[in-house]
Amino acid sequence: MQYGLTFIDDEDLFNHVKSTVEKYRAIICLRDFRKNIIDPIKLTFDARIYQQSWEEIIEGEVIRQLDKSNNNHIGYFHQDIFHYIDGWHVPSQGFDVINQSKKIYVEMKNKHNTMNSSSSQKTYMKMQDQLIEDAESVCLLVEVIAKRSQNIPWKISLNSVSKSRDNIRRVSIDQFYRLATGQNDAFYQICQVLPRVINDVLESTNLDSIIQNTVIEELMEGRTDVDILKSIYQTSFATYEGFTDFKWR
Structure with a gap:
């Protein structure tokens, strides 16, 4: 098990990927499936237009539900890996990643378009509060999927007033890895070895304990x-008029 990265130990990288894999939600039964409000109108259109069976349509909905949960775990992967990089800390609350000695405070987002105007303003004001507490701080909004590689002042509108400060910055994940590790292509190196690390983890993991999807089986039983x-x-429409004794026309 050798991955050849100088900024993170092989065992630490393996264990972090293993922890991410184990968090992945791949266990779902019919009861869990029904906890989420399903849109049968959309499923009806999908089935007819894409000419798919109900089994295929429902399987797609199951994957969508699982994917929604798993996006959070990918956020954990991006954030918590810095726990293993010298000088960086992942606190249980507050900022996502901190370097106390360099006074760098990070909020991390998976995609550049995941924050609406309200959440952007709230994050920016949180960073302003940090600068009031310590004027030498540098606050970074780090985006994993950014529009481009960048490390630029974050420009935002607060109460219709344009704001921009040099020590509140918008940074792509590759530039943050560069800052955190001192290596220009550190994020590229992670991406290079990631498939191999995942394979190593999966080879050491009992997938039967991870992947358990009984939704289709339970739904199809006798139907x-x-x-x-x-x-x-x-x-979905249990309390709506007429659906107690639903009949097709």
Whole structure:
């Protein structure tokens, strides 16, 4: 198990990827599936337009639900890896990543377009508060999926007033890795070895304990496609007029 990265120990990288894999949500049953409000109207359009079976359509909805949970775990992967890099700390609350000696405070987002105007303003004001507390601080909004590689002042509008300070910056993940490790292509190096690390983790993991999806099996038990569709309508619209005794026309 040798990955050849000088800024993170092989065992630490393996264990961090292993922790991410173990967090991945791949266990779902019919009860869990029904906890989320499903849109049967959209599923009906999807099934007819894409000419897919109900089994295929529902499997797609299952994957969508799992993916929503797993996006959070990818956020954990991006953030918590800095726990293993010298000088950096991942606190349990407050900023996502901190370097106390360099007075760098980081908020990390997966995609550049995941924050609406309100959350952007809230994050910027949080950074302003940090600068009031310590004027020598540098606050970074780090974006994993940014529009481009960048390390620039973050320009924002607060109460219709344009704001920009040199020590509140908008930084792509590659530039943050460069800052954190001192290596220009550190993020590229992580991406290079990641498939191999995941494979090593999976080879040492019992996938049967991770992947358990019984939604289709439970739904199909003793039912036809028409029965399944009827069941989804009755579940989503349980309190709506007429759906107690749902009949097709």
